[in-house]
Amino acid sequence: MLNNYLPILIFLAIATAVALVLLTLGSTIGRFFAREPADRDKLSAYECGFEAFEDSRMKFDVRYYLVAILFIVFDLEIVFLFPWAVALGDIGVAGLIAMVVFLGILTVGFIYEWKKGALEWD
Amino acid sequence: MHTQITHLLALWASLPQIVRTVVWILIITIGVILCVAFLTLWERKVIGWMQLRRGPNRVRIFGMLPGLGQPFADVFKLLTKEVVVPSAASKFLFRIAPALALIPAIAAWAVIPLSPQLVVSKANAGLLYLLALSSMGVYGIILAGWSANSKYALLGAMRSAAQMVAYEIAMGFALVGVLMAAGSMNLGQIVQHQQGGFLAWNWFWLFPLFVVYLIAGVAETNRAPFDVAEGESEIVAGFHVEYSGIAFALFFLAEYANMILISTLTAVFFFGGWLSPFAGYPGIGHTFLGDPSFFWLGLKVFVFLFLFLWFRATFPRYRYDQIMRLGWKALIPVTLVWIGVEMIMAAIHIGPWARPWFH
Numbered sequence: 001m002l003n004n005y006l007p008i009l010i011f012l013a014i015a016t017a018v019a020l021v022l023l024t025l026g027s028t029i030g031r032f033f034a035r036e037p038a039d040r041d042k043l044s045a046y047e048c049g050f051e052a053f054e055d056s057r058m059k060f061d062v063r064y065y066l067v068a069i070l071f072i073v074f075d076l077e078i079v080f081l082f083p084w085a086v087a088l089g090d091i092g093v094a095g096l097i098a099m100v101v102f103l104g105i106l107t108v109g110f111i112y113e114w115k116k117g118a119l120e121w122d
Numbered sequence: 123m124h125t126q127i128t129h130l131l132a133l134w135a136s137l138p139q140i141v142r143t144v145v146w147i148l149i150i151t152i153g154v155i156l157c158v159a160f161l162t163l164w165e166r167k168v169i170g171w172m173q174l175r176r177g178p179n180r181v182r183i184f185g186m187l188p189g190l191g192q193p194f195a196d197v198f199k200l201l202t203k204e205v206v207v208p209s210a211a212s213k214f215l216f217r218i219a220p221a222l223a224l225i226p227a228i229a230a231w232a233v234i235p236l237s238p239q240l241v242v243s244k245a246n247a248g249l250l251y252l253l254a255l256s257s258m259g260v261y262g263i264i265l266a267g268w269s270a271n272s273k274y275a276l277l278g279a280m281r282s283a284a285q286m287v288a289y290e291i292a293m294g295f296a297l298v299g300v301l302m303a304a305g306s307m308n309l310g311q312i313v314q315h316q317q318g319g320f321l322a323w324n325w326f327w328l329f330p331l332f333v334v335y336l337i338a339g340v341a342e343t344n345r346a347p348f349d350v351a352e353g354e355s356e357i358v359a360g361f362h363v364e365y366s367g368i369a370f371a372l373f374f375l376a377e378y379a380n381m382i383l384i385s386t387l388t389a390v391f392f393f394g395g396w397l398s399p400f401a402g403y404p405g406i407g408h409t410f411l412g413d414p415s416f417f418w419l420g421l422k423v424f425v426f427l428f429l430f431l432w433f434r435a436t437f438p439r440y441r442y443d444q445i446m447r448l449g450w451k452a453l454i455p456v457t458l459v460w461i462g463v464e465m466i467m468a469a470i471h472i473g474p475w476a477r478p479w480f481h
Contacts, residue, residue, distance in 0.1 A: 004243045004244050004245045004246070005243065005245055006140075006143075007143045007147070007232060007242045007243040008229075008232045008233070008242075008243045008245060008251065010140075010143060010144060010147060011147050011228075011229050011231070011232035011242060011243070012225070012229045012232075014144075014147050014148065014151060015151065015224070015225045015226075015228040015229040016221070016225050018151055018155075018224075018228065019220070019221035019224040019225050019228075019372065020221055022224075022368060022371075022372060023217070023220060023221055023368060023369065023372065025201070025368070026200070026201050026203075026205065026367055026368020026369070026371070027205045027217075027367070027368065027369075029201050029202055030201070030202065030203050030204040030205050030367045030368065031204065031205075033202050033203070033204060034204035035204075038206070040209070042206065043206065043207075043208055043209040044208065044209065044210070045208050045210055045211075045270065045271055045272035045273070045275075045364065046272055046274060046358065046363055046364060047272070047273065047274075055210070055271065056270075056271050056272055056273045056275070056276045057271070058273075058276075060276070060277075060280060061280075063284075064280050064283075064284050067284045067287060067288055067446075068284075068287065070450075071287040071288065071290070071291060074291040074294075074454075075290070075291065075294065078291070078294035078295060078297075078298060081295075081298045081461075082249075082250070082297075082298065082301060082307070085298050085299075085301035085302040086301055086305060086306060086307055088302050088305060088468060088480075089305050089479065089480045093469065096465055096468065096469055099465070100462075100465065103458065103461065103462065106458075107458060110454070110455075110458070114451070119446070119447070119450040119451055120443075121442065121443040121446040121447065
């Protein structure tokens, strides 16, 4: 059975190699056509022609964190559902009812988030 | 001539398994990249026709169809462009991010069954592998946006990452529904369990999940109408605003390779992969029309890719709060409800759950 996982590893290695070779090749050819030395304006961050006022390492909206936290919670639930869904044929009605209870609790939590406004974006 | 072919086939069969695997991997990788090249041309042509233009029609190869040489001319141009690294950027991450975006888009093809015989790996956990890789795609985007040290890039990357993780939930729940109907995470088996003609495919019993999966797929790849990550009227080009030359081309390649991947997965999960729509019809029997083959998968993938382009030419861009609302408040409830409906269907043994593998 492990025989089936070696090709995946080889595929990952080849995909990495393709990406790195393209990147190196393109950078090398590109450097050949580049105008050197590059001036300060060319190497500054794009800001519609202005000089950048400040660094971009700044504060950003906390809602992005909220989305990330909700993502982790729901993704774990998906991970929990996956093996159950595959084994659906073997676990019978008892397994079905157990998952109904779990999904019921999940739905209550989801409604709570909804009512609390955690899913709002404005 | 005939004996030569037989000799070649015998030689091929005598090669060690590992060599054959590597050759197939290379063929698939190059095939995907070529498909991306022609997909970009097809996209520009289709959108051109929809807007009563001609699309690219100047570059020819060997005097054939006008425009056929366009992707190759584009690649040549991008290869010869300088890769500018901004002085304020985190140089290492900035250089490595395009590769991180491209690797998952290509490596995912390891578990995709292209025809009944042709699949690189028949891994039992194929679906888990795909889910893991599609999550990896976020890293390339967020690292690209953060390392460039540009405000537009950072904003684009934040938007893009939040949108991708939000829609990944809906996608994951839709896949739970598919797993319930297939009873296996092996993609080849998921296809095989849909045998029996057009109406036996998963889309019929899982129609809401199919719609959710398609919408989430469009959002996952940051395509129009969900392309706020690179909404050019607000944040220029989003996370790859500082990229040029081949580094930009890799992001482009990754986006289009992901489009092809999502189309293929939609075909595999909901439209019977390489199965023929006419299988089981009287009078067809074991002919080309009735037998499963790569042709059917290709045809389905082509249809879904056309949908991607059609969406882009038709729909106006969503606002960001609308995107988040659609993801959390429309798609996820639909999938939850339909998982409940599937439980009932499984309990009373109808649809996919009336088949012999389910007991």
